[in-house]
């Protein structure tokens with residue numbers, strides 16, 4: 188049986204025709220490209236891609252199948268997947284099923300057999316565009332009408348963040364992980380280091396977080412424009428300086444906004460496992476995993492208490508920040524990268540080190556002691572309230 192036809196239409200009128208290998212449905216979204224050679228499972232299950240139609244520049248995708256253990260979230264939130272060649276017969280003892288069957292399970296359309304080099308060159312030249320991916324056989328004019336009538340999502344964080352507080356108990360530092368669409372890898376990296384992790388929704392207020400008596404706060408990655416979640420910026424603003432803080436990707440952008448800096452959209456973003464980042468303090472270069480479409484505006488940093496610690500070696504954009512006086516830093520890339528590179532996992536150790544130094548230098552203030560005592564007395568109150 189020959190595969191059903193699928194089409195991808197961009198808002199500039201470019202039409203790609205190929206074969207469907209996902210769900211026989213239709214979706215719209217921002218079309219973006221990822222330059223990873225491996226890692227398609229981690230890409231499609233990374234909640235930061237919520238609402239986007241993702242194309243992989245590497246031409247052979249699906250060849251090692253799907254293994255749920257490799258996922259970054261319980262389900263994918265992408266709106267479509269675009270590849271040159273989908274391999275239907277995976278060759279991997281860990282594979283549980285095929286990429287195509289996963290996409291069908293979650294009703295996500297996918298197209299193969301198109302020139303992904305041409306698509307990527309277009310996106311690099313003109314910037315990311317909206318697209319419609321469909322298996323319908325209607326005339327192109329009808330598709331274009333639907334595409335033009337569609338709008339990009341603005342509530343992605345709400346869609347992907349946990350609805351309930353949950354914990355992953357450990358014997359060491361208590362870290363409150365604020366989930367804006369966190370990749371599982373962040374939790375894995377904290378748990379591996381013995382942290383006592385409490386994961387809270389994006390709506391958690393500063394007081395909700397204080398009640399959990401954190402030793403440190405980790406602001407997770409997440410989808411969309413950081414300016415779509417002003418409540419999160421407000422919460423972060425209240426907590427900077429009070430607890431050691433580490434921001435990753437969207438968390439980095441929220442930390443920057445909360446510190447008075449500004450963010451803007453990049454032309455086509457950074458997505459892939461091969462982005463070179465320079466550490467301005469040591470002069471060393473790291474290969475990093477990235478997935479972002481927004482960036483912190485360098486010229487907005489001068490007016491804040493922040494300093495730039497890392498830059499992207501390709502386009503020189505800001506990749507890392509730290510606060511000049513408070514125990515807080517952030518990176519635009521992913522230290523928890525899966526399937527790698529692991530160059531930057533030391534940042535989790537730096538975060539824990541920062542927590543320990545802070546504890547040594549700041550034995551509990553009377554206010555913190557009071558908060559901790561109140562939290563202990565109302566044990567689990569917040570967690571229960573969330574259920």
Ligand SMILES: NC(=O)CC[C@H](N)C(=O)O
Nearest residue numbers: 408409411436437480481
């Ligand atoms: N991975 C992320 O956290 C991405 C951050 C933000 N959504 C961006 O696209 O820039």
